[in-house]
Amino acid sequence: MNTIDVALICKALGDSNRLQIVQMLSDGEKCACKLQEQFAITQPTLSHHMRILCESGLVNVRKEGKWSHYSLNCETLVAFQQFIASVSCGKKKGR
Amino acid sequence: MNTIDVALICKALGDSNRLQIVQMLSDGEKCACKLQEQFAITQPTLSHHMRILCESGLVNVRKEGKWSHYSLNCETLVAFQQFIASVSCGKKKGR
């Protein structure tokens, strides 16, 4: 995973609504209607946020009838986590 | 570390120049002039990026004579990494 991809994901997570959405998806797949309940934003705004999350690669969508079910993309998430974990603060030992 | 703090850090990392700066600081403290060499941006623009990184809490600055030395803030970095690592993709995994 290169810096451009990571920056895109960070940008997606740089909005606290979206960050909370990701945390909610940590529990497992959820439909848009379920996510909607938790936020004081309109349905189109949520849809916009979900699009950004999907485009970053961090979130997958599964359409089933009228519903859109969103879930975290494990592969992308893990690659992102590894990238972030690879940053070190230089000092050999902490504390 | 709460969602607002994390979102602020993500926002700071959501620019690829800043993400690369953080990667460079992973090596250890560097002065602005050293960072400057690596980017095709003007000095004021770099200064602007450094301010955003400092305000996010992820970067510290140490002034010494004419120079500004930047380094990663270990405490913030680790807290951020833990937050990111705590997101799971739902499918059961160890730990």
Place this chain on the structure above:
DNA sequence: ACATCACATAGACAGTCATCTATATGAGGT
């Protein structure tokens, strides 16, 4: 066929962002 539900798209708008040029600040050196 029609109405309804779940969601996406379009367009608008105010606010924020990354970048630049120009200028200020402050530390050293001569």
Place this chain on the structure above:
DNA sequence: ACCTCATATAGATGACTGTCTATGTGATGT
């Protein structure tokens, strides 16, 4: 005192962002 170097600040500008209202789309039910 003056000049230079390293960096910060100010102000401008065009692009992008988050949010809204209004409307479109496609699936489901009567």
